[in-house]
Amino acid sequence: MATADKNKNEQNLSVESRLKSLYELQTLLSQIDRIRTVRGELPLEVADLEDVIKGLTTRIENFRKEIEEIRKKSVAEKEKINDSQAKIAKYKEQIDNVRNNREFDLLSKEIEFQTLEIELSEKHINEYARMIDAKNNEIAETENRLADQKHVLADKKAELDEIVSETKQDEERLREQAKALEPKIDARTLAAFKRIRKNARNGLGIVYIQRDACGGCFNRIPPQKQMEIKMHKKIIVCEYCGRIMIDPDLAGVDLSAPTESK
DSSP states (O other), rough: OOHHHHHHHHSSHHHHHHHHHHHHHHHHHHHHHHHHHHHHTTHHHHHHHHHHHHHHHHHHHHHHHHHHHHHHHHHHHHHHHHHHHHHHHHHHHHTTTOOOHHHHHHHHHHHHHHHHHHHHHHHHHEEEEEHHHHHHHHHHHHHHHHHHHHHHHHHHHHHHHHHHHOOOOOOOOHHHHHHHHHHGGGHHHHHHHHHHHHTTTTSSEEEBBBBBBOOOOBBOOOOHHHHHHHHHHSSOOOOTTTOEEEOHHHHHHTTTSSOOOO
């Protein structure tokens, strides 16, 4: 029942009233577009900076995790050194009580082997220390970049918040007015308008005739087509750019008025 009532209401809307409402809607949406233009690329810049900061923070966390793993390896090497030193001390005690050259040689080789193990562990510890220093330097550099990016983000957010606060009420008012206009346009025409507007570079889905040409792409419109547009009997689109066309009178535009010099 509700769908039937909706279709009936749409049928009762004349082409002229739909076109007029559609042009009013375009005017409101163009004002919203201008507000967004004032904001410029700031929302995207803020989002990009937040991603950069997130990436830098993650990088610092990964560096710290790597340092922790390296420190664990260093501790393991120190434990190996302690173990080798204990074995050397034991072997030195045993070497004083050897009964033959064979036992002396075996213990001497064990002491030599454990000494080499200590040297190898010390080498690893020194390498780990250099790795930790390098990681700490990278952390310091990354933290400096992070601080700079946070400072830039704070400035960009403050700038964006200021612009949004200045335009928020105007945008909300325009959106409410635009929403109130939509029921005055049939669903099919409204959907087509939104599709055209989305694909149009300047966001214009409906334009009026200017100097016998389309107000969107400025291609010339034949006199017969202009007459059909002025009759308001059907929705007519530009054969070049696909925009819906309307005559200046219905759009409330006086093309005969002199242009003010700037």
